[in-house]
Amino acid sequence: MRDHRYDILFEPVRIGPITARNRFFQVPHCNGMGYRDPSGEAAMRRTKAEGGWAVVCTEQVEIHPTSDIGPFIELRLWDDQDMPAIARIAEQIHEGGALAGIELAHNGLNSPNLISRETPLAPQHLPVVSWNLDPVQARAMTKADIVDLRKWHADSVHRSLKAGYDIVYVYAGHAIGGLHHFLSRRYNNRTDEYGGSLENRVRLIREILEDTREIADGKAAVACRISVDELLGDDGITRSEMEDVFGLIGEHPDLWDLVLGSWEDDSVTSRFGPEAEQEPYVTGLKQLTTKPVVGVGRFTSPDTMVRHVKSGILDLIGAARPSIADPFMPNKIERGDLADIRECIGCNICVSGDFTMSPIRCTQNPTMGEEFRRGWHPERISVKGSDSSVLVVGAGPAGLEAARALGNRGYPVTLTEASRVLGGRVARESKLPGLSAWIRVIDYRLQQLDRLDNVEVYRESPMSTDDILEYGFDHVVIATGASWRGDGVGRWHTHPIEIDSSTSVFTPDDIMAGARPAGKRVVLFDDDHYYLGAVVAEMLAKEGFAVTLVTPVPQVSQWTTNTMEAHRIRARIMEAGVDVRTDTAVTAVDATGVQTACRFTGRTGHLDADAVVMVTARLPHDELYTQLHERSDDWAAAGVRSVTGVGDAWAPSTIAAAVWSGHRFAEELDVPRNDDPVPFRREVTQLSIEPVFSTPVSVS
Ligand code: FMN
The missing domain is CATH 3.20.20.70 (Aldolase class I)
Structure with a gap:
């Protein structure tokens, strides 16, 4: 009312x-x-x-x-x-x-x-x-x-x-x-x-x-x-x-x-x-x-x-x-x-x-832009197609959304989370400066799960392959997230770089967990180009560290031109006192800091640093997925019919992509497989006008 x-x-x-x-x-x-x-x-x-x-x-x-x-x-x-x-x-x-x-x-x-x-x-x-x-x-x-x-x-x-x-x-x-x-x-x-x-x-x-x-x-x-x-x-x-x-x-x-x-x-x-x-x-x-x-x-x-x-x-x-x-x-x-x-x-x-000239997407609403081509609706989802039970492992954005949408469909769902905190990366990132509103991704889903009697949520419940096969759920969804890597691999380096162990290297996960460099001088290498590098740089600078942000592209957080924030991000980190080196890559970490190279000339340089923060790429937590698939011969006896990876555990991306991926699993469970190579409807240009090609006039 x-x-x-x-x-x-x-x-x-x-x-x-x-x-x-x-x-x-x-x-x-x-x-x-x-x-x-x-x-x-x-x-x-x-x-x-x-x-x-x-x-x-x-x-x-x-x-x-x-x-x-x-x-x-x-x-x-x-x-x-x-x-x-x-x-x-x-x-x-x-x-x-x-x-x-x-x-x-x-x-x-x-x-x-x-x-x-x-x-x-x-x-x-x-x-x-x-x-x-x-x-x-x-x-x-x-x-x-x-x-x-x-x-x-x-x-x-x-x-x-x-x-x-x-x-x-x-x-x-x-x-x-x-x-x-x-x-x-x-x-x-x-x-x-x-x-x-x-x-x-x-x-x-x-x-x-x-x-x-x-x-x-x-x-x-x-x-x-x-x-x-x-x-x-x-x-x-x-x-x-x-x-x-x-x-x-x-x-x-x-x-x-x-x-x-x-x-x-x-x-x-x-x-x-x-x-x-x-x-x-x-x-x-x-x-x-x-x-x-x-x-x-x-x-x-x-x-x-x-x-x-x-x-x-x-x-x-x-x-x-x-x-x-x-x-x-x-x-x-x-x-x-x-x-x-x-x-x-x-x-x-x-x-x-x-x-990016692609159909609109939304972090909170995975059905946005999918109403026609996939038939998704923000408030309606088809009722379950079987009495199958589903285990969702991992309560980050993908797992929470999968559990919510599957719960709405009426499936009995068990959602397990290894840690005490629900929300995965969103819980961690929303504590960073300026990102507090992002907690709404979790709040909304937890409130919805609270209302669903057919969804059970277990915290502090790490799952092993044996556990999963023992419980015998029909479908298993692996939504275990991803971790930032500290070896420098990203877009610029596709193989780990040389790192001298006397200079400490941190990942954003370490920083979000509360770890801090012992010395004052920090080089942050941003080869991710979305928001996180600049957010961490800003936070460390405001905490009193002398931060140099090094990035191999022309602009800090370059992808945020697509969210119309790049200019504000630059202003904010300048105001926070972050020293910025664009078009420069960190090529190695040595005993006194980092070696660098100019993107264009290859000219090398050195920046003294007590610690390095690598914001380059993530690795999916796909061990459970891999191990379960290695034991696929045991599935039938355990009653397991499918094991699917979703969200960052499948391939790290945006939070919006993780939510979408969890939602997609829920939408498609027990829906007859569509063998069309294009899994959505699309409109193609109707060739309705008779073509009239101009005839070249030759000049002799
Ligand atoms: N405003 C327009 O006048 N024409 C547009 O075509 C237009 N496109 C937009 C596309 C997106 C994805 C968004 C988020 C906004 C767009 N806007 C456009 C601006 C919005 O109409 C609105 O004024 C602005 O986003 C502030 O409102 P909000 O806080 O409710 O989003």
């Missing part, structure tokens, strides 16, 4: 000509599926609609080939050929019971147009601000270009209405939507009526809002997504300037959707920003308009949501990442099942789907 304190979240909100049935609003977010996997996207959005979000939006939709931000895979509405995909998504959102919003985007300066090869368009001549630093410049838009842009936008509004959308966006946010570039002094140095004064810089947004409203004509609501502060001081959009923007066009849209700065600022990870971080920036803007306001802030606490509504900051609770982690969050709040909410941990692995 719903707690009455949360009633206000379930009040309807009028948005122009339409009414949202509650205050839960899934704001636009990309998902790495877009034009390539539109049915995958449609199923994902539908799941959220079923989960209680009153409004479910698409990601940014490119309205024209000059707005091509490939290789990112977004939706397109370049012409009518894109209509079936766009319409299918609206239809599925409606089937799920929500209103459908579409974020029309002309990306201007942000679109390198690599696929279309059209010339990028911007307020002034400037290099494009694409993520890959593409050597492409945008051309300053002429008046004719502006007329064209208005027409393309208008065309896309017509198409959106035809496709059935209830809310049509004008996108002026994140320094991505091209209208943002017109508004911002950083990008707009025009001297015509579209540059200079605020009134001029706002002109194109105003015109496009007016065009959109005229076409929507009461059939759909018009939303405007805008960055309320670019966090650049007077060089960009400021919060006080935004008040003037509201003075000029505050009544133009039917809904304001407020975001902060660039996408990196807006989707800040939990390591660098708390829930509701945007509150000071958005507070007060609602009072400058009669139109409803939606805002974001990795909202997972219904109390925070209520406070935002009651104190007049927001009308609608916007969410991207919390809706990814738990597409059913609104329904769970409504039912009063708060412990059932899979709270977003703010790791931004969802963002990495976009950056």
Whole structure:
């Protein structure tokens, strides 16, 4: 039953000509599926609609080939050929019971147009601000270009209405939507009526809002997504300037959707920003308009949501990442099942789907992106296919998820953990600076296991091969995790390096277990390139060690460009006093420190150190798996039918991958084997148009 304190979240909100049935609003977010996997996207959005979000939006939709931000895979509405995909998504959102919003985007300066090869368009001549630093410049838009842009936008509004959308966006946010570039002094140095004064810089947004409203004509609501502060001081959009923007066009849209700065600022990870971080920036803007306001802030606490509504900051609770982690969050709040909410941990692995052009993934929600292609659902799983019993060995992220999902299917499950602490690597890593929110991966699963009478959990229960064969479970899942190796093997060295035993070598596991170097000078060799190297470096530096981080790539924690954290990580470790040596490898550990080599020239060097921390690679704990398979002749007598490795014990990867792997085992147990080499459904390009190849003209 719903707690009455949360009633206000379930009040309807009028948005122009339409009414949202509650205050839960899934704001636009990309998902790495877009034009390539539109049915995958449609199923994902539908799941959220079923989960209680009153409004479910698409990601940014490119309205024209000059707005091509490939290789990112977004939706397109370049012409009518894109209509079936766009319409299918609206239809599925409606089937799920929500209103459908579409974020029309002309990306201007942000679109390198690599696929279309059209010339990028911007307020002034400037290099494009694409993520890959593409050597492409945008051309300053002429008046004719502006007329064209208005027409393309208008065309896309017509198409959106035809496709059935209830809310049509004008996108002026994140320094991505091209209208943002017109508004911002950083990008707009025009001297015509579209540059200079605020009134001029706002002109194109105003015109496009007016065009959109005229076409929507009461059939759909018009939303405007805008960055309320670019966090650049007077060089960009400021919060006080935004008040003037509201003075000029505050009544133009039917809904304001407020975001902060660039996408990196807006989707800040939990390591660098708390829930509701945007509150000071958005507070007060609602009072400058009669139109409803939606805002974001990795909202997972219904109390925070209520406070935002009651104190007049927001009308609608916007969410991207919390809706990814738990597409059913609104329904769970409504039912009063708060412990059932899979709270977003703010790791931004969802963002990495976009950056790696692969379907979206989520640490908390392994079904995200798998709704269509594998038929997975965040709240429903098929009932068990037999009376088999399952033993899960290891209660890390993979084991916990396997036990939870198998338990939900109705199997009798025994989960054993060698240590006293449940959670494996997540329990250890969430104690590191900035990673405390990650404990939610364990909390959610333990709370769920508590409710399952058919799952028994045993701590301090190390299992041997003999034990397992003696107990005679039908299926055995090995989820025993992995350990960091200390021999230097990783991407750079594929064989152990020379290590002089007089210099102590630590692994992240040693450091997380509380071990510390005896001396002060520490070299940390990061050949892993995700978060851990920099987190450990920061922690040791703050504890007073003199830390030098050595990495063979150009950037610290380079892979975190995919979670949009790399720049913050670098700033944080600089502030912590860590000395950084990029493009350098540790090649040996000697009696006085480490030998190094420049990645490019091979030039060698030496760094004095009392200790070395190797953050290079991990080795799976697969001994049990291997031993059990060596004794496969004994399985029949013991009643064992399968032994499967999952998560890091099978192949070390991200926490998201471990959770997914445990979940996959649970989904597929007793499901008839699919012999198709592609274990999921996919959409392939229909060769529907007769090819007409141009005939080369020969010149004699
Ligand atoms: N915002 C947009 O306006 N358009 C997008 O296409 C878009 N893509 C996103 C993709 C991902 C994976 C995420 C996490 C965010 C994206 N955003 C996009 C920003 C979100 O809409 C939102 O403003 C931001 O993540 C903060 O909200 P949250 O804390 O609820 O995630």
